[in-house]
Each structure stands twice: as structure tokens, then as C-alpha cells.
Amino acid sequence: MLSLHSNFSVIGKTSQLMRIGKHQSPVVAFSSSSHLHQQSLRYAVLGAGFAGLSVAWHLLEHSPIELHISIDVLDEVGIGGGASGVSGGLLHPYSPKVKPLWRAAECWEESLKLLRIAETAIQTKESSFNNGEIAQSSYEFIARRRGILRPAVSLKNMSIMNENAQTSLASCRIHSINEDAAQILMPNICVPSNLAFHMQGAINIHPQPYLEALYVACEALATDMSSVGPGEKEINFHKKSIDNLLQLEGEYDAVIVCLGARSTFLPELSGRLPLRTCRGVTAHFHLPENIGEEIPEHSPSILSDAWLAIQNPRNLHVGSTWDWKSCNYSQKVSMEEASRALEELLPKASAVYPSLRKWVFHGASAGLRAMPPLTAPKKATKEVERIDNFFASYANTSIGMIDPEGVEKLCSDLSVEHTDVRILMLAWKMNAKKQGYFTQEEWRTGLKSLRADTLKKLKKELSELEREVAKPNNFEDFYRFSFRYCLTEDKQKSLDIESVCVLLDLVLGPYFRLQIDSFCDYLKIQKEYKVVNMDQWTNFFRFCQEIKFPELENYDACQAWPLILDNFVEWLREKSTHP
Structure with a gap:
């Protein structure tokens, strides 16, 4: 599966083929092969994002020429109306450690093929989607082929990343470069470790026009196939909300669910898919007219703790936040949510591109991602068990948290004062929300990151934590956190x-x-x-x-x-x- 850093589920993760026949309730299953002997097949594809339109294309492309095929694509918002349409669109076949993903070469080539198909289709038929009808898109490009630059922001995995870079795919090479070379590609970029990985063949797609163009390509393919064979092919879009799969019973030979995170809202699938939902906000910036430091046309987009997707020399998108367990799939972002997103994203993005502070925020969009379930190796499970036992030695069992009394006992065992800045740093490492309290999840987060599952290890790691916080790209985040951490009342905004x-x-x-x-x-x-x-x-x-x-x-x-x-x-x- 391709790694697409964005606000959407990676293509295909939540696509389930559901047969709706004469059963009293829908069953998750693949359609019977006996259907191929029918004169016609009718499909419903739920969701008009990356997965849905890719499925629609392949259903048409691989259908027997003599078979009549009818495909209805249904989405309550429109093409690209979910998380896919507001994703960052940074497309490449590598993991965060620049290692090729599972079946990376095959998936990469297939993605490039679909991209070429979409670009070819839109060249012959200018269109965009609006309330179920096609009209011209206002975006400047479908794909920006300038590569992606990934600065190495810490020494921790540098040797592994360097080794992985040597075995990159021939179709998307990775070149290790120093800060001087990186600044030629992207002026003013900061490369803390003097090492960056340039994925020269990586692509920044613009999701909305890409999806609109892919739908146009599906229409064109249906027309072309109908003209050369006895079986008619057709595809139609319907702006329609599906609250449960029983609404479609008896209408289709198969229903393919490609709703991403919204799949979990269907009663037939609720609790049956091992998915985690996560809302991500993307911030949009433009360069004021009185500032001339435009991003050069040749500059790549950037991947770091936050990503920067360049739209044109004076516009870029920055993402994305991670709001776990959210059920809000609206693309609209409130002022309050945008403000929180900026607080989180700006320090991360400006750590690698300091010039961003000269840019002006002019809007935000959001999507609800569908993420795979967490898996943990046995060794990690044992580590978590030790961390939980460590937590239990300080926790107040009546509230299930470490309270101020427990924090004071921890400080005593660590031989530090409770007013020591290192305790505040520890709270930052845990991303603690309430002053004087640590939840079990916060404790796990911090101590797993520190690799400290005993008091002795935690004592040793406190000095290392000081050095970590002192790094410029961390200190500003710590400084902001220290203020938020001291806001002890609900809706408090000042000290x-x-x-x-x-x-x-x-x-x-x-x-x-x-x-x-x-x-x-x-x-x-x-x-x-x-x-x-x-x-x-x-x-x-x-x-x-x-x-x-x-x-x-x-x-x-x-x-x-x-x-x-x-x-x-x-x-x-x-x-x-x-x-």
C-alpha cells in the first residue's frame, strides 16, 4: 500500500464487498462466481474517494466485453467530499524510515498508471464536480512532479534510513544529500542533522482535481467499451446518503463499501471492522504580496514531523493533526479547531522551514482518517506490562490516575523537587493534559518513548530528556506546552x-x-x-x-x-x- 501523507485512509483499506441479495440482512462476502454467467451486473460503490473511484475504474476495466455492467457511485457529499478530497497528496512508496512498503513497486506503478489515466482524461474533457454535475475545476494542477524532501530530524534512525535509501526502488530513487544540496532544492530549509533524503520521483497530487479527472476517465472508459462490444457499460454518480445497507437490498448484485472512516457509521459494519478513526486538520498558507521570497518552481514538497505540500510558489498546505477517536468527518473547520491546529503544526513545520512564519494562514480543511488497528510484538507487550506496573506503584486506584500525591512520591523517588523543570519536561514527553495528574495512557506514551520501564531507567533518562528538549525544534513546542499545562480551569486561556x-x-x-x-x-x-x-x-x-x-x-x-x-x-x- 502506498504511503500517502494526508487526511485520508490509504486506498483500499476499508473496501469491503457486500452482497445484497434476497437475504434478510446483508452479509460480508464476495459475489458468487456464478454471476459471471449473467447477462448483466449492477454494482453500487459507496464512497467517491481514492478507494471508491479506483474500484469503479477496475470494475469497468476488467469486466468481460460481452457483459452489461452498470455502476452507481454514491456519496453524500460529492466526489472527493470525504477525507480523500482534502488530503495532502504526498505520494511515495516508502515508510517513515524510507524503507519500501509491502509490494511497493507494484502499488507504485499502479498509482502512476491511474494518475496518467486521470491526466489524459481531463486533457480531453475539462470538468469538475458540483452537485452531481461536471464543470471545470479551479485548481492549477492534478500532479506536481517535483519530488519530496525528507530531512532527517534526529540521529536516532539515521543509520537505518541511510541503509534503506541504498535499496530504493528504481522507479522512485532516494538520494541522500547534505544541507547545502537541500537548500539548493528548497531555499531556507533547515536540516538539523545535515542529512536529507530526496525522493526525486515522488509526486504531490492535488486530490480534488485528480478524483474529478478519474471519474471522467471512468465515464470515457464506459463509453469506449460500450462502442466495441455487445455488452453496454455505464457509470453514474448519485449524491446520496446511505444510512444502512438495507436501503440497497434487492437493487444490486454487489455493494462495495469504500467509505473509509465513515464505514464504521453503517450499522451493519459498526464494531465489525478493526479500524481506528482519526481526524486530521490541514492548514492553508499564502505568501503576502509584499514579500518576495517565493518558493522556486523546482522545489519539492517536504516531509517531516509535519508535511508541507507546495501548491504553487505562493501557496502551500501544512498538515496534519491527529485527533484520535473523533467521529467528525466534516471538511469544515471551526475557528477554535483551526487555532488548535496552528498551535500544533506551526512549530513542527517552521522547525524545518523557518520562512513559514512570514506566510499568512488563510484557511483550513479536515478529514476523518481510517487507520489500521495497533499491533504489538510480544517484546513490546512485555515492556508495556512493566510500564503499567511502574504506573501502579504511584497511581491513585480510586481514580485510576497518578494524582499530585503520586507525583510528589515519584519526585521523591527520583531525588528531584516537584518544581524541577525536568518534571515539567516529563509531562511534556507524556503530552499530559491536566497539571499534577498523569493518566495511564499518558504514562505509557512518555515512558515508551523514553524506553524507561523502571525507576532506575527513568532516573537515567531525565538527563537525556533535558538534551532532547534543548533541541531548537523541540524547545519551542515545550515552551508552548508549559503554558497550556498550567491552564488548570476549563476554557481558561490566560495565566x-x-x-x-x-x-x-x-x-x-x-x-x-x-x-x-x-x-x-x-x-x-x-x-x-x-x-x-x-x-x-x-x-x-x-x-x-x-x-x-x-x-x-x-x-x-x-x-x-x-x-x-x-x-x-x-x-x-x-x-x-x-x-
């Missing part, structure tokens, strides 16, 4: 001045002592602000990084700094003029 000063001293004090002392002095004497919000918090970190202190000579209030920082600088300048 009081006293808490901010304590937190700044803990998180930034070792790095920017002069700035922290001065800012906290100012916060304690000023009367205008009683709280600090996330935007002010993050911009103060940028202030510490970018502004010469205490000279302040490069501080420019016209650069849209928060007013609290303008006032702080004005206070400092007055103080230096009238000591």
Missing part, C-alpha cells in the same frame, strides 16, 4: 502575572536571565495587565531570541509585536534614560 513569572523563570531562566528578570520586574509594577495569554507568551520567547538585549536597537514596534511588549520596551527605554 495570572505571578504564575507567568514563576513559569518564565523555570522554563527560560537558564537561557535568558536578563530578559526574564527585567520582564518580570515590569509585570509586577505595571497596572494594565492582570493576565498573559498564549500569543503574548509565545511572542516573548521570540523577543528573547531576536532582540538584542539590553540594547533593544533592533526592536521595531511596527513589526506587530503584542502591545504588552511595546509597553515593556518603552518602560525599559525610559528607565535607561531616567535611571
